[in-house]
Amino acid sequence: MTTSKNWTNHAISKIAADFQRSADTHLIKLELPSISGIDIYLKDESTHPTGSLKHRLARSLFLYSICNGWVGPETTIIESSSGSTAVSEAYFARLLNLPFIAVVPKRTAAKKIEQIEFYGGKAHFVEHSDQIYAESKRLAKELNGHYMDQFTYAEKATDWRGNNNIANSIFEQMAMEEHKIPSWIVMSAGTGGTSATIGRFIRYQQHNTQLCVVDPENSVFHQFYQTGDTAITSNVGSKIEGIGRPRVEPSFIPGVIDEMRSIPDAASIATIHWLKNIIGRKVGASTGTNLYGALQLASEMKTKGQRGSIVTLLCDSGERYLDTYYNSEWIKQNIGNLEGYPKKLQEFEVSGLLTA
Ligand SMILES: Cc1ncc(COP(=O)(O)O)c(C=O)c1O
Structure with missing residues (x-):
């Protein structure tokens, strides 16, 4: 399924305007x-605005996924995170009106969970940090959502030049x-x-x-x-x-x-x-x-x-x-x-x- 050009343009403009205000x-x-x-x-x-270096990464990951046609107006975004990336992605998901679920280890700081929820995201807990990857993939499949996968795409999504x-x-x-x-x-x-x-x-x-x-x-x-x-x-x-x-x-x-x-x-x-x-x-x-x-x-x-x-x-x-x-x-x-x-x-x- 291809995402409509209209929605893609709208989403990119919203992120660009947010950047302009920053x-x-x-x-x-x-x-x-x-x-x-x-x-x-x-x-x-x-x-x-979301309190960590991950604000930059979240912006880049959203732009990368949208430009790749991986995210559309109905897509649930799923991410595996130790918390900071999820807080920042929840912010951008809210900006675009997209549902967001963070798969996080149980020991993640309570304050970060509060912030994910503040931006309208949901936290989905796993026992150990090495379980976040498989659980994110599983959830994305079950919900027909998009697994953002910062651990794979962080180095690709950022314009290093x-x-x-x-x-x-x-x-x-x-x-x-x-x-x-x-x-x-x-x-x-x-x-x-x-x-x-x-x-x-x-x-x-x-x-x-x-x-x-x-x-x-x-x-x-x-x-x-x-x-x-x-x-x-x-x-x-x-x-x-x-x-x-x-x-x-x-x-x-x-x-x-x-x-x-x-x-x-x-x-x-x-x-x-x-x-x-x-x-x-x-x-x-x-x-x-x-x-x-x-x-x-x-x-x-x-x-x-x-x-x-x-x-x-x-x-x-x-x-x-x-x-x-x-x-x-x-x-x-x-x-x-x-x-x-x-x-x-x-x-x-x-x-x-x-x-x-
Ligand atoms: C608080 C904090 N410091 C440092 C890092 C490391 O940054 P990077 O993922 O770009 O290696 C992270 C990544 O999640 C983080 O949350």
Whole structure:
């Protein structure tokens, strides 16, 4: 069945007008005197209307599916998600008057479920994060709907050459800084779509920037990067919501990555609490993973006597996670002892060096 051209034009116009009404996100420079000469920036993706970097992806996925003729005026949209993408897709589904169902793991932050429902979407729960794919496919078949499948299409749907993608925006916003071309951009991977966009853009623009991808515990991306084995799986889900996957996602593109690092979950959590004292705001745990990687790189640059800039992403706000990452009882039960990371971060603030 082909979708009517009228509806397609109407849907694209609605998304375009919504984009026209939107502003870009801020690039925040951290004040860290102990690493003078090395500047760290956070691209604050929490300020999108739906609160995370996934607003960009949701817009791209809707445009891609509509232009491919996969979505029409009656199509139920189904998505597998750890929550953030689903919140953003629920927003665009509402904009187009389409029913939306998110297939999410049971442990997803309650605040995200509330937001999905606020935008008129429904949450459909599965026990473990590795069950979201099959259940989404099954539901799409049963309801004759469309499975958006961010894990397959994230890297395809985003226009990596430019068109105001996140990489384009970062380089434009750096234009008047002391070190305009970052030495490093640091990003974690959920679908791998954002790191693919950034890595491709760096190469296409021939920038002298390296891409470092940071991975949390229980994720297979780092091991895949080292071994090339696409069949690796993990039966324990990532505890850092939004990033780290139990299988190698099709949108994860290793060839654009210059370096990968594993970041302990305790370091990610300690970093978000440390950052609160630097910027006065709470952020999500994936931002902690990103920033801890950036601080490691800054410390190494300092040791080598290098100067330059490092950009990483503030993926979403901590207000979504008050009952988990900002609840000391939850941290004790799920992450355990933060193993001295708060102390390492305090020392970094004084010396600019992060001990291993
Ligand atoms: C909070 C958060 N941070 C980071 C990411 C990773 O982004 P990507 O899917 O582009 O790899 C996600 C993805 O869901 C996320 O929800």
